[in-house]
Amino acid sequence: MRRYVKHFLPLGMLVVALVLAIVFDLPRYARLDALREHREALLAFVAARPLAAPLAFLGVYAGWVALSIPGAFLLTVVAGFLFGTLLGGAVVVIAGTLGATIIFLAVRYAFADLLRAYAGRWLGKLQAGFNRNAFSYLLVLRLAPVFPFFAVNIAPAFLDVRAGTFFAATFIGIIPACFVYASVGAGLGSILDAGGELDAGSVLTPEVILALSALAALSLLPVVLKRFRRD
Template sequence: MEQSAPEAARRFSIRRLWPLAILALGFGLFFALGLHRYVTLDTLRDNRQALTQWVEANRLWAIVVYMGLYALMVAFSLPGALVATLTGGFLFGAVLGGAATVVAATAGATVLFIAAKSALGDLLRAKAGSAVARMEEGFRANAFSYLLFLRLVPAFPFWLVNLAPAFLGVRLSTFVGATFIGIVPGTFVFASLGAGLGAVFERGEEPNLGLIFEPRVILPILALALLSLVPALYRRFRKP
């Protein structure tokens, strides 16, 4: 049984903030230790031979390590997910690399969602006004469609789409399902691009990271995004 807004506000404890505090600490350490300087395509280019040899010798372990690091990157909202996705495609191929990335990204996003929801979700809803409460009710009624749209359109920050549903009372199952399905198209586009990086590096060229915005790629994804809104629009405009 869910708590009422006033009751949730009264029972809020600072101890509930520890999951977010850990994530914030990890985010700060990432930059303080200078790790962000290594999450680049130059790092991948310079170490591609050693990485490829290690993956060939330890394929299963390499996939586990890659997925774990990717999930941590998403959970801590660290920059570099694009480079990591390209790396997955480069090391494991478009299909396996894309699949591993989708699972890892969904897992990391879920960790952040749960941390935010358990720490601040009840408190923010308790402090919100009636207008926000009505918006929350409307969002939850069509949460899967809205989330799927936000995941499909490559214009919304991934970390923001992880946090906002946590503060709007979205169910965990809805969040996980919409995230998993919604990130598939874009992830496989970049994993496929990553799978061809070897030849690009050998030629001394730079990969075309704007590929996803080319009409032949972005238009089908946008069409899927618009289709994802059809159920929500139907429920909104259907006759009572």
């Protein structure tokens, strides 16, 4: 029992933090109205602390992703608004990768012993099949704009994916979307001035979806070639 408590402690801490975030309604800060209200204060903070501001945003964003709080899309746009496309995109890629890895490791550490003890043969085959090409599969899941980010953070934990593989595939896989969203944020000032609204649907245009889907399909090429050679 003590061993199970130890294993579930990191995940339990994240769950408690998530409950507190919901109780204090932190998701309200990931809304455009909140950005309109605090716009000048945020820009002043960034101007006054050009080094501390990106680091502070990185920490907030990583925690946001680790807790799986809704609203990461708008935070990514805000990063572009505050820091520009290049710096904002880079901060979000690093923070998103760190946050995703935190929740991945917490879930894997919590359920590792249970999976080994009670997993059936079908799960073992699924793990083996996925892990043979884990990097390519994860890259597809990250690049394709149809899979929920939080689900892709958690599912690989049950498939015994290596932490290094998860980290690398996440880091590379989220780069395109993060920089697309950050580039939108770089022009967010005009939307705020006009009193307009913004959502993921308005950013993920058919052209962007097609480009991301093409990258996802391209990332499967090593799997196809490996299978072709084996056959």
